[in-house]
Amino acid sequence: MARTDERFREAYNALLDYCETLAPGDQLPAELALAAHLDVSRTVVRTALERMQAKGLVRWQGREKTLLRLPLQDDRLHVQMEQLSTEELERVFLDWVLRFDVPPGTALNVTEMARKFGVPPHSLQEFLASLSRFGLVRRRPRGGWELVGFTRDYAIELSDFRMVLELNAVSHLVALPTDHQIWQQLAALEAEHLALAAEIDTRFHDFSVLDERFHTTIGSVVRNRFVAEFQKVITLVFHYHYQWDKKDERERNLAAIGEHLRIIEALTDRNEDGALAAVRDHLRTSKQTLLSSLRSHALA
Numbered sequence: 001m002a003r004t005d006e007r008f009r010e011a012y013n014a015l016l017d018y019c020e021t022l023a024p025g026d027q028l029p030a031e032l033a034l035a036a037h038l039d040v041s042r043t044v045v046r047t048a049l050e051r052m053q054a055k056g057l058v059r060w061q062g063r064e065k066t067l068l069r070l071p072l073q074d075d076r077l078h079v080q081m082e083q084l085s086t087e088e089l090e091r092v093f094l095d096w097v098l099r100f101d102v103p104p105g106t107a108l109n110v111t112e113m114a115r116k117f118g119v120p121p122h123s124l125q126e127f128l129a130s131l132s133r134f135g136l137v138r139r140r141p142r143g144g145w146e147l148v149g150f151t152r153d154y155a156i157e158l159s160d161f162r163m164v165l166e167l168n169a170v171s172h173l174v175a176l177p178t179d180h181q182i183w184q185q186l187a188a189l190e191a192e193h194l195a196l197a198a199e200i201d202t203r204f205h206d207f208s209v210l211d212e213r214f215h216t217t218i219g220s221v222v223r224n225r226f227v228a229e230f231q232k233v234i235t236l237v238f239h240y241h242y243q244w245d246k247k248d249e250r251e252r253n254l255a256a257i258g259e260h261l262r263i264i265e266a267l268t269d270r271n272e273d274g275a276l277a278a279v280r281d282h283l284r285t286s287k288q289t290l291l292s293s294l295r296s297h298a299l300a
Helices: 003-019 031-038 042-054 086-099 110-117 121-132 152-174 182-198 200-219 225-239 249-268 272-293
Strands: 058-061 064-067 137-139 145-147
Touching (some): 003 031, 003 110, 031 042, 042 058, 086 110, 086 225, 152 200, 152 225, 182 200, 182 249, 200 249
Antiparallel strands (some): 058 064, 137 145
16 A cells, blocks of 8 residues: 555544544534644545545535534545554553643543554554543543543552552562572662662653563562553553652652662562561552642542
8 A cells, every 4th residue: 555545544534533523513624724633735635525525424515514424434444554552552652641741631632642653543442442441531521532530539449459469469579489580670670770760860750661660570470360450550540640740750759769679679688578568668658649649630
């Protein structure tokens, strides 16, 4: 498929996505506005509108472009795209939330996000639907998605359950044999924490990724499908903390690095009591930071 044809197909499908936010009888914007929204030329927009008119999707008379019906799956054009795995899509989504400090209540434009992440809009729709069961996103009344946050009770329950899981993982970890791969992984994590601490002024944003890897590594010694599923909520709330006030992020992340290093030292010494105490202290700090920074907003 030629790139120009592929670009048209992407733009046409994106225009259908936009039409899904409207109701039959609504007017589409001017061609220039549609071209800017889709990031294509007016020629591409006209070609797309002609196809939509032939399909009975719109009535196009002069400057008036009336939506006659909502698009169906059969109206879409096939686009050859390199598919991201669910894990890769989750990574780019979380990184976007972190880097751009996306607050709760933000409308998620599926068309723009699909283009940004390089995935088909329907794949992004399915991904957002998977997050909605955790109360992380929700559908908007007139279509589309919205990023939502958490109530205080939700955060408390989540923190308490996280404590149970991680303390259990620590007890499993310290009993592992000396030739288990976890010990090399902990040594590598220790080196990465020390390197990040030395460059904290310019790299404090990078802690979220390291924080996720640290806790995921510890939790990986427990094979449990429910823990793996719960990790999605842990990642969004604690590691990417999209709803936190960022004004003291550097200081908070530097302190957390010190707490991680204390845990690693106790684990390496096979000091179960010391490791459990260090984990309790760290997770209590994390819980209090979350609660003190939580913004007031409704949970779907």
